[in-house]
Amino acid sequence: MHNKADNFLHQGVHPRKRKRERADARFHFYGLAAVSLALGFLVIFFIDIIGQALPAFHLTEVLVKVHYTEAVKSNYNKAIDHKLSRIVGRSWLRSLPMKIEANPALIGTEEELWIAADSRVDQYLKGHDGHGLKNKYRKIVDKMQQQGKVRDVFNWAFFQSGDSKLPESAGILAAAIGSLFTLLITMLVAVPIGVMTAIYLEEFATDNTFTRLVEVNINNLAAIPSILYGLLGLAIFINFMGVPRSSALAGGLTLALMTLPLIIIATRAALRAVPESIREAAFGLGASSLQVAWHHVLPLAMPGILTGSIIGLAQAMGETAPLIIVGMMAYIPDAPGSILEATTVLPAQIYTWSTESMRGYSERTAAGIMVLLTVLLSLNALAVKLRNRSEKNW
Amino acid sequence: MDTEMQTKMKIRDLKLWYGDFEALHGINLDVYSDKVTAFIGPSGCGKSTFLRCMNRMNDRIASCRIEGQMLLEGSDIYAPEVDVVQLRTHVGMVFQKPNPFPKSIYENVAYAPRIHGLVTDGPDMDELVETSLKKASIWNEVKDKLQQPGTALSGGQQQRLCIARTIAVQPDVILMDEPCSALDPIATAKIEELMDELKNDYTIVIVTHNMQQAARVSDYTAYFYLGDLMEFGETQQIFTAPTHQKTEDYITGRFG
Amino acid sequence: MKDHTVRRFEDELNELKATVLSMGGMVEKAVRRSMKALLEHDPKRARKVIERDDKINQLERDIDQMTRNILALRQPAASDLRFIISTIKIVTDLERTGDMAEGIAEAMLKSQETPLTHLESLEELALKATAQLKKALDCFARGDVLLALSIIENEKSINGMFQRIQRENLTYMLEDHRKISAGLMAYSIGKNLERIGDHAVNIAEMVIYMVQGHDVRHIDHETASALVTSNIES
Ligand SMILES: Nc1ncnc2c1ncn2[C@@H]1O[C@H](COP(=O)(O)OP(=O)(O)OP(=O)(O)O)[C@@H](O)[C@H]1O
Ligand SMILES: [Mg+2]
Numbered sequence: 001m002h003n004k005a006d007n008f009l010h011q012g013v014h015p016r017k018r019k020r021e022r023a024d025a026r027f028h029f030y031g032l033a034a035v036s037l038a039l040g041f042l043v044i045f046f047i048d049i050i051g052q053a054l055p056a057f058h059l060t061e062v063l064v065k066v067h068y069t070e071a072v073k074s075n076y077n078k079a080i081d082h083k084l085s086r087i088v089g090r091s092w093l094r095s096l097p098m099k100i101e102a103n104p105a106l107i108g109t110e111e112e113l114w115i116a117a118d119s120r121v122d123q124y125l126k127g128h129d130g131h132g133l134k135n136k137y138r139k140i141v142d143k144m145q146q147q148g149k150v151r152d153v154f155n156w157a158f159f160q161s162g163d164s165k166l167p168e169s170a171g172i173l174a175a176a177i178g179s180l181f182t183l184l185i186t187m188l189v190a191v192p193i194g195v196m197t198a199i200y201l202e203e204f205a206t207d208n209t210f211t212r213l214v215e216v217n218i219n220n221l222a223a224i225p226s227i228l229y230g231l232l233g234l235a236i237f238i239n240f241m242g243v244p245r246s247s248a249l250a251g252g253l254t255l256a257l258m259t260l261p262l263i264i265i266a267t268r269a270a271l272r273a274v275p276e277s278i279r280e281a282a283f284g285l286g287a288s289s290l291q292v293a294w295h296h297v298l299p300l301a302m303p304g305i306l307t308g309s310i311i312g313l314a315q316a317m318g319e320t321a322p323l324i325i326v327g328m329m330a331y332i333p334d335a336p337g338s339i340l341e342a343t344t345v346l347p348a349q350i351y352t353w354s355t356e357s358m359r360g361y362s363e364r365t366a367a368g369i370m371v372l373l374t375v376l377l378s379l380n381a382l383a384v385k386l387r388n389r390s391e392k393n394w
Numbered sequence: 395m396d397t398e399m400q401t402k403m404k405i406r407d408l409k410l411w412y413g414d415f416e417a418l419h420g421i422n423l424d425v426y427s428d429k430v431t432a433f434i435g436p437s438g439c440g441k442s443t444f445l446r447c448m449n450r451m452n453d454r455i456a457s458c459r460i461e462g463q464m465l466l467e468g469s470d471i472y473a474p475e476v477d478v479v480q481l482r483t484h485v486g487m488v489f490q491k492p493n494p495f496p497k498s499i500y501e502n503v504a505y506a507p508r509i510h511g512l513v514t515d516g517p518d519m520d521e522l523v524e525t526s527l528k529k530a531s532i533w534n535e536v537k538d539k540l541q542q543p544g545t546a547l548s549g550g551q552q553q554r555l556c557i558a559r560t561i562a563v564q565p566d567v568i569l570m571d572e573p574c575s576a577l578d579p580i581a582t583a584k585i586e587e588l589m590d591e592l593k594n595d596y597t598i599v600i601v602t603h604n605m606q607q608a609a610r611v612s613d614y615t616a617y618f619y620l621g622d623l624m625e626f627g628e629t630q631q632i633f634t635a636p637t638h639q640k641t642e643d644y645i646t647g648r649f650g
Numbered sequence: 651m652k653d654h655t656v657r658r659f660e661d662e663l664n665e666l667k668a669t670v671l672s673m674g675g676m677v678e679k680a681v682r683r684s685m686k687a688l689l690e691h692d693p694k695r696a697r698k699v700i701e702r703d704d705k706i707n708q709l710e711r712d713i714d715q716m717t718r719n720i721l722a723l724r725q726p727a728a729s730d731l732r733f734i735i736s737t738i739k740i741v742t743d744l745e746r747t748g749d750m751a752e753g754i755a756e757a758m759l760k761s762q763e764t765p766l767t768h769l770e771s772l773e774e775l776a777l778k779a780t781a782q783l784k785k786a787l788d789c790f791a792r793g794d795v796l797l798a799l800s801i802i803e804n805e806k807s808i809n810g811m812f813q814r815i816q817r818e819n820l821t822y823m824l825e826d827h828r829k830i831s832a833g834l835m836a837y838s839i840g841k842n843l844e845r846i847g848d849h850a851v852n853i854a855e856m857v858i859y860m861v862q863g864h865d866v867r868h869i870d871h872e873t874a875s876a877l878v879t880s881n882i883e884s
Contacts, residue, residue: 282495284451285560285563
């Protein structure tokens, strides 16, 4: 019936097909290039950070003989061979008088101890210049090394101590606890308020000018630069309500303010993703609005709400700008005992370290970044996991 | 019309607006007890709107305004003192798309009796769930998997589960908005058969686009056209000799 | 009335109606021819009528097939449904009418040795019966319920005429025993003509059902006409 020549199957490759295929291939290439570029930057960033951070996770220790004498109480340098006073970490030396004070029985004894080396020694042994470790000390270190009095250990202290003016004993514990406190407050304040607001707006509020105004403003709030939240926090919480400066409470409340719109928006999206048919079914059976929301909508929206909240909290955790304003960017070496004490947080700690010039600090900066990133990535992974769970059909 | 017939719902001069748009222009209709009444008519003529008025599902739409009377056994369901929650236990609804809760089959059926405090959990509830599922002719298919999610059933089974869920609160009236539009002929036949049984105990109102279905299942048919009730009468009369030309054209497939 | 949205359905209905009408035309012709054969003593014509009956039967089968198809495939409702149902019944009436015509033609052939006398009243009856049949076909074609009513009305006069013929025949047969076979033949022809009238009335009743949905069979004429006219006025 059909003439063979008329059939499009017999006319060879159509020119439009070739054009289409070329366009497809081009687009494919652009996409691939964009992805590779992004991935490339990420990889470079990680390699750089990890390369810089790794040294911070280990530490040089030296074996020294300690003499506990009465004189040490007034001059801690007396406790050790005075040649070694530049080689041993200062913070340990400084703690000696206190140690003797606390335990007078020690006086007159002596012992051999592995002590964290001075940061310059550490750097010298890690192959860096070490900011001017003098030649004579280098020789001593070399000699000690030959005697086996130098060892390389994992830097537990980094996770067990707070900030310090001496890089070899600077750690992130105080900042981590500060972050934890701050985040806890943010979570306790922002999540319930945000979720309740969203539920009210989505499930109960009638659609009138007022609610629409509220909606628009919430969306706008999410776009405000975070530093303004710091100013707001300063004005409201510190100046007006009298919350102590630099405290976890002040920081947490400020971050809660910042996270609130995000959580509201995410929660509303999650609620809206619950099919209307479920609500209709429940209403059709005579459930009240409250019952519909609590029994049917919320359980289905929960994974989405959790995802939104976690992402909001992760963002709060990485935030520094508003915290500068409420005074959390200070040198605070001790972990806070309560939410009212001055504290610092991880990103602020990282920033503080990054402004120091000593090599030991820049290592710790990178290590801090790694810790922060690990926490953030685990939070995000949790969020992704919850989101996948919420994607199952109903 | 048969004078012995009992009127379950009496609708008088019901008008409905969505904002400025008048979707129903004064509907007068009697829904008879223990009969199946079918609503037919072209898309957008207001069948669903009217059906949803009958258990006040339209209350959820802010722009919706209603005038006129909608009497259930003589009392106006739009009277201010009426509790919508109570009303909906008397007038249940089955939707176009099967919409079981993403919970177990048992929970789907037990939910409404529980929140209305009709039955306490335990053997009584088990029994109610069983009888409801039996009435909805789905018991044999699900009795061994009551704890499995209702959403894992086939479309037709889901729809019968939804019917079971609705009759678990023992309503007087069951409203169904195109209950078979997503189902295959077998599932459809099962539901039609079910309606035939249910009408011994319940008054059923069904919206359908399937002429044959309306003809098969209903005792009375109402033809809606552009927000008006054009014609109402016994189904066999409407399908053999309708009095209104518009009805005739619609039923015989003469669409403008 | 508007056309069906599905054009094929519209076409099928039109074709069905046309086929019924052409069958009606053939039946009408058969009745006229058979009477003509009788009156003009024309056996050739009579044989032709008998031959042609096969065609009528064939048309009946065709039409039944068409209605079956429409019922199965189109699920007609309301006026379409009434049209199909009427057609099914009308076709049976037409086929029976065709058989009546064939019967008259056969009677003519049998009565060739002893030609019938007193054909005037039979002729008169035949005129009336064919007129009824023609009107029945017309009212089916036009959906004319008033014409249908008049056909039903006329049934009485045809019955009266047939009874008169019966009495006449009886008188002839009593007068002259040799005329008994001719008389019986005339009686059966008269009976056939009267039946044709009945079938025409059946068709008229089905037309009323087809157009208005009223079943006017087996009810008295006043009630029927009141029902039909009230529907026209409203
Ligand atoms: N929530 C609403 N807001 C505004 N207008 C609406 C709303 N719901 C329905 N309408 C309008 O009311 C009219 C009737 O709609 P309805 O849904 O009752 O039609 P229907 O007869 O059920 O149609 P279908 O057969 O397609 O389901 C339509 O014109 C529709 O646009
Ligand atoms: Mg609808």
